[in-house]
Amino acid sequence: MQKNDVLTLSVEGFGAEAEGVCRHEGRVIFVPGALPGEQIQALIVKTLKSHAFGKLISVLESSPHRVEPPCPYYAKCGGCSCQHMGYEAELNFKRNYIQDALSRIGGLDIHVPPVMGMANPWHYRNKTSLPVSLQDGIPVSGFYMRRSHQIIPTKACLIAKPQSDIAGLAVTEWMREYSIAPYNELSHNGLVRHIMTRISRLGEVMVVLVINGQEITHQQALLDILQARLPGLASLCVSSNTKRGNTIMGSDYRVLWGKERLEDRLCGYSYQLSPLSFFQVNADQAERLYLQALALAAPRPDDLVVDLYCGAGTISTLFASHCREVIGIEIVPQTVTDARQNAARNGISNLRFLEGEAERLMPQLVAEEGQRPNIVVLDPPRKGTEETVLRAICDAAPRSVVYISCHPGTQARDARYLCQRGYFASVCSPFDMFCHTADVENILLFERREER
Secondary structure, three states: OOOOOEEEEEEEEEOOOOOEEEEEOOEEEEEOOOOOOOEEEEEEEEEOOOEEEEEEEEEEEOOOOEOOOOOOOOOOEOOOOOOOEOHHHHHHHHHHHHHHHHHHOOOOOOOOOOOEOOOOOOOOEOEEEEEEEEEOOEEEEEEEEOOOOOEEEOOOOOOEOHHHHHHHHHHHHHHHHOOOOEOEOOOOEOOEEEEEEEEOOOOOEEEEEEEOOOOOOOHHHHHHHHHHHOOOEEEEEEEEOOOOOOOOOOOOOEEEEEOOOEEEEEOOEEEEEOOOOOOOOOHHHHHHHHHHHHHHHOOOOOOEEEEEOOOOOHHHHHHHOOOOEEEEEEOOHHHHHHHHHHHHHOOOOOEEEEEOOHHHHHHHHHHHOOOOOOEEEEOOOOOOOOHHHHHHHHHHOOOEEEEEEOOHHHHHHHHHHHHOOOEEEEEEEEEOOOOOOOOOEEEEEEEEHHHO
16 A cells, blocks of 8 residues: 555544545555445555555445535544534444543443434534634634644634634735735734634623734724624734744733623623633533532532532532532633632632642642542643642542543543542533534543442
């Protein structure tokens, strides 16, 4: 098998990114857009020692689960990976993905129930970051092509709130009108890098320009076009990011017009969100997820709860009214400020937030302060949890651990650690937080063996 070979293949299953998995001459071939059970023709685009990557050319025998992708950009855009399959097939793929990871990586024998989907799995993203580039001499915004930084210009994203599309088109129109240069990754020149939007459930819209510099010109003209196009515009901000690399936001931001923070609501509580705040991109599913986490943890009135990687404090706030005290730990300073203000805004006094790395503060809480939480809730980034954090959790010996994750592989790895040190995974509860992508959110409840 060599690059540029055209092969007829049988699709045996799914890979982690929802690509079809085929086999040829002892090597696995990953083909995006192919479905299990299909016969396909694929062009080999890359070969490695143990596996290869193919491009789908044609479907010779189609799966009954294949559908026509509704998005005109789907064939090239890297934002979604499941639009070529029916929604039930997508949910089944995610369920099987979790089951495989927990069994193969975590060594767990646990039932994975059907993934909790959405009645309308479209236009759910309340936050979108559109990269900007120059194409044919014209500034455009959109999403990256799969496995590249080439931008696919888009006018309408089917998983984002419509306000995000309007903002992207308005900003690039302003850039063309006033000759505002987009950022060039190779030369590190140009001004506008990303157009970030945040839309609250109350209909407020925040637009943030991420720039390779400190200032923008023609601010009033930009504000005028956004106000004319975007009902609900509440804030226009700029964030300076002059570093090379893939990080989107700068370390701080300035308000050019309007509110410094948007108001949003979740699980009956009110939150103020800055451009730097972490808040789940799918508020409807996040509400269901957090209420399920609360139900599984079953906090008691005298419990101490530690919420690791707590973000703007949404989980901490929800748990606080059901226990004695909640301690939230978060590394981003601005997010900690938001969390503290949100607690005060909701009149919650049994909640405190610590700023710093979980791998430093959790061991410190346990070893130096002698804190023994009854419940630990953690929602780490995709890379999972550091071993020092897991060790501190086990040393604290909480009654239960509620582990929320958007990456089944790292969650399964960490689950193995906990299960080797006195815990067992009793409940799995997955949610389709990122519809039409390959990502899935999952809750694992761990209980101490002697508590059973």
